[in-house]
Amino acid sequence: MADTSDCPARWLDVGARQFDPWRVTPIRHRVHEHSLLALNKVIALGTRLEDRCQVRTHSDTAAAGTPFNDAPRLHPNRKTAVDTLSDIEHAAAWMSLLNIQTDPEYQSLVDTVLDDVKPTVERLDPGMSYRAGWIFVTSPRAVTPFHMDKEHNFILQIMGRKRLYVWQPDDTVAVSEAARDLFHARHNRDLIKWRDELRERALVFDLEPGRGAYMPSTSPHLVENGDGPSVTASFTYYTDATRRNSLLHAVNHRLRSAGLDPPPIGSRPMRDAPLYAGVRTVLGVKSLVRRAIGRQAVSPTARYAMHQFS
Numbered sequence: 001m002a003d004t005s006d007c008p009a010r011w012l013d014v015g016a017r018q019f020d021p022w023r024v025t026p027i028r029h030r031v032h033e034h035s036l037l038a039l040n041k042v043i044a045l046g047t048r049l050e051d052r053c054q055v056r057t058h059s060d061t062a063a064a065g066t067p068f069n070d071a072p073r074l075h076p077n078r079k080t081a082v083d084t085l086s087d088i089e090h091a092a093a094w095m096s097l098l099n100i101q102t103d104p105e106y107q108s109l110v111d112t113v114l115d116d117v118k119p120t121v122e123r124l125d126p127g128m129s130y131r132a133g134w135i136f137v138t139s140p141r142a143v144t145p146f147h148m149d150k151e152h153n154f155i156l157q158i159m160g161r162k163r164l165y166v167w168q169p170d171d172t173v174a175v176s177e178a179a180r181d182l183f184h185a186r187h188n189r190d191l192i193k194w195r196d197e198l199r200e201r202a203l204v205f206d207l208e209p210g211r212g213a214y215m216p217s218t219s220p221h222l223v224e225n226g227d228g229p230s231v232t233a234s235f236t237y238y239t240d241a242t243r244r245n246s247l248l249h250a251v252n253h254r255l256r257s258a259g260l261d262p263p264p265i266g267s268r269p270m271r272d273a274p275l276y277a278g279v280r281t282v283l284g285v286k287s288l289v290r291r292a293i294g295r296q297a298v299s300p301t302a303r304y305a306m307h308q309f310s
């Protein structure tokens, strides 16, 4: 793992010499010092985002194996955002403020952090787009169920302590190739199944303010909060490579649905490259047709992510 023993002068230090866009890496940062992440500011943001349905929450009864997509329904937290965030120590809840980049004040925070790492990231992993930010406010011992996301993710601890379990993005024991294909094709996490023995193969990070981790796209993860309340922020993005991977996995899902057994993405570069070129051509034509008939096409190459639940 990267040596990040020197506290960075920048907001975020990715360890330029060791950074590998497809490896989980520990991170040092000082984003917890940013004024927009003071708890009173986060509470005010939560109130604004709740009015726009940009809050996701569940109670502290959700567990590692709770289906991530269904946690809010299976373990509801009925308190408002302001009530939850104002007394998070006793709220018995997990709350995520979604797509904070849609708030003008917090869009500047997302840019501050991602602009800081962009020179290092772009050198190895060009095409940064779809920038987004997320703030997680968590009661003591609440759990974020086992899951994965499409974006590359800098997850940074702001207040309190939590334990983060992460599996490498190519760990097909933790999450099978078929589960990855389904996830990319339909944003469906039904085949992502928690087993307690997976803890033994995880990278474990004991997070506190100033510490965090880089989690490449589709690195499975699980978060267990410590004995006190905590605040964590994530800063996420797509790149040319994440978009390519996502499309190829979606194609493989279609092939599986047709009864075929496609090779894992990355195992046959000579097959992946022309396949990707062909799919991009087809999608480009579809996008042109959509525009021609006046329908908006959502572009994953936009600078900022659109609001969506994930």
Ligand SMILES: [Fe+2]
Pocket: 147, 148, 149, 221
């Ligand atoms: Fe996540």
